[in-house]
Amino acid sequence: QVQLVESGGGLVQAGDSLRLSCAASGLTFSNSAMGWFRQAPGKEREFVAVISALGQYTRYADSVKGRFTISKGNAKNTVYLQMDSLNSEDTAVYYCVHKYGGTSNEQADFSSWGQGTQVTVSS
Helix, strand or coil, X not given: CCEEEEECCXXXXXXXXXXXXXXXXXXXXXXXXXXXXXXXXXXXXEEEEEECCXXXXXXXXXXXXXXXXXXXXXXXXXXXXXXXXXXXXXXXXXXXXXXXXCCCCCHHHCCEECCCEEEEEEC
Protein backbone atom coordinates (compact mmCIF):
# COMPACT_ATOMS: atom_id res chain seq x y z
CA GLN A 1 0.00 0.00 0.00
CA VAL A 2 1.33 3.40 -0.99
CA GLN A 3 1.99 5.81 1.84
CA LEU A 4 2.94 9.44 1.44
CA VAL A 5 3.94 11.45 4.49
CA GLU A 6 4.48 15.18 4.14
CA SER A 7 6.53 17.33 6.48
CA GLY A 8 8.10 20.76 6.62
CA GLY A 9 5.06 22.99 6.73
CA GLY A 10 4.74 25.87 9.15
CA LEU A 11 4.23 29.57 9.70
CA VAL A 12 6.57 31.94 7.88
CA GLN A 13 6.65 35.58 6.87
CA ALA A 14 6.23 36.91 3.36
CA GLY A 15 9.49 36.66 1.45
CA ASP A 16 10.73 33.67 3.45
CA SER A 17 11.55 30.21 2.14
CA LEU A 18 10.32 26.80 3.17
CA ARG A 19 11.08 23.26 2.02
CA LEU A 20 8.42 20.58 2.07
CA SER A 21 9.34 16.90 2.07
CA CYS A 22 7.29 13.86 1.19
CA ALA A 23 8.49 10.42 2.23
CA ALA A 24 7.06 7.69 0.01
CA SER A 25 6.76 3.98 0.74
CA GLY A 26 4.98 1.00 -0.75
CA LEU A 27 5.74 2.03 -4.32
CA THR A 28 8.44 1.75 -6.96
CA PHE A 29 9.86 5.24 -6.69
CA SER A 30 11.91 5.09 -9.87
CA ASN A 31 8.72 4.43 -11.87
CA SER A 32 6.70 7.11 -10.10
CA ALA A 33 5.76 10.59 -11.14
CA MET A 34 5.38 12.68 -7.99
CA GLY A 35 3.74 16.01 -7.45
CA TRP A 36 2.22 18.60 -5.17
CA PHE A 37 -1.23 20.11 -5.03
CA ARG A 38 -2.53 22.70 -2.59
CA GLN A 39 -5.83 23.91 -1.24
CA ALA A 40 -6.31 27.34 0.24
CA PRO A 41 -9.21 28.13 2.57
CA GLY A 42 -12.43 28.50 0.62
CA LYS A 43 -10.79 27.62 -2.69
CA GLU A 44 -10.58 24.63 -4.99
CA ARG A 45 -7.59 22.35 -4.74
CA GLU A 46 -5.04 23.27 -7.39
CA PHE A 47 -1.99 21.87 -9.09
CA VAL A 48 1.40 23.17 -7.92
CA ALA A 49 4.19 21.06 -9.45
CA VAL A 50 5.04 17.65 -10.82
CA ILE A 51 8.25 15.75 -11.55
CA SER A 52 8.72 12.78 -13.84
CA ALA A 53 9.82 9.33 -12.71
CA LEU A 54 13.46 9.85 -13.61
CA GLY A 55 13.42 13.48 -12.57
CA GLN A 56 14.28 14.86 -15.98
CA TYR A 57 11.00 16.69 -16.50
CA THR A 58 9.21 19.16 -14.24
CA ARG A 59 6.13 21.28 -14.66
CA TYR A 60 4.80 24.12 -12.52
CA ALA A 61 1.67 26.15 -12.09
CA ASP A 62 2.10 29.66 -13.46
CA SER A 63 1.54 31.08 -9.99
CA VAL A 64 4.65 29.38 -8.58
CA LYS A 65 6.93 29.23 -11.61
CA GLY A 66 10.34 30.72 -10.84
CA ARG A 67 9.72 30.56 -7.07
CA PHE A 68 9.13 26.87 -6.36
CA THR A 69 11.37 23.93 -7.26
CA ILE A 70 10.37 20.28 -7.15
CA SER A 71 13.01 17.56 -6.90
CA LYS A 72 13.37 13.88 -6.13
CA GLY A 73 15.79 12.24 -3.74
CA ASN A 74 15.74 8.77 -5.21
CA ALA A 75 18.03 7.26 -2.61
CA LYS A 76 15.59 8.29 0.10
CA ASN A 77 12.31 7.82 -1.78
CA THR A 78 11.56 11.43 -1.02
CA VAL A 79 10.21 14.29 -3.08
CA TYR A 80 10.86 17.89 -2.12
CA LEU A 81 9.23 21.21 -2.81
CA GLN A 82 11.53 24.18 -2.26
CA MET A 83 9.41 27.29 -1.91
CA ASP A 84 11.08 30.70 -2.13
CA SER A 85 9.71 34.25 -2.06
CA LEU A 86 6.57 33.08 -0.33
CA ASN A 87 3.56 35.36 -0.20
CA SER A 88 0.15 35.23 1.43
CA GLU A 89 -1.37 33.67 -1.70
CA ASP A 90 0.75 30.57 -1.01
CA THR A 91 -1.08 29.91 2.27
CA ALA A 92 -2.68 26.49 1.88
CA VAL A 93 -2.58 22.83 2.81
CA TYR A 94 -0.04 21.17 0.54
CA TYR A 95 -0.57 17.59 -0.59
CA CYS A 96 1.97 15.16 -1.97
CA VAL A 97 0.69 12.93 -4.77
CA HIS A 98 1.85 9.90 -6.73
CA LYS A 99 1.08 8.15 -9.98
CA TYR A 100 2.81 5.56 -12.08
CA GLY A 101 3.68 6.50 -15.62
CA GLY A 102 3.89 9.96 -17.09
CA THR A 103 3.35 13.32 -15.46
CA SER A 104 0.05 15.14 -15.21
CA ASN A 105 -1.45 18.26 -13.69
CA GLU A 106 -4.88 16.70 -13.22
CA GLN A 107 -5.98 15.64 -9.75
CA ALA A 108 -7.90 12.64 -11.04
CA ASP A 109 -4.74 11.14 -12.53
CA PHE A 110 -3.03 10.74 -9.17
CA SER A 111 -3.94 7.58 -7.32
CA SER A 112 -2.25 8.27 -4.00
CA TRP A 113 -2.41 11.33 -1.75
CA GLY A 114 -0.76 12.29 1.49
CA GLN A 115 -2.58 13.80 4.45
CA GLY A 116 -1.27 17.27 3.74
CA THR A 117 0.87 19.81 5.55
CA GLN A 118 -0.18 23.35 6.39
CA VAL A 119 1.80 26.30 5.08
CA THR A 120 0.84 29.72 6.40
CA VAL A 121 2.48 32.89 5.12
CA SER A 122 1.92 36.06 7.12
CA SER A 123 2.17 39.40 5.37
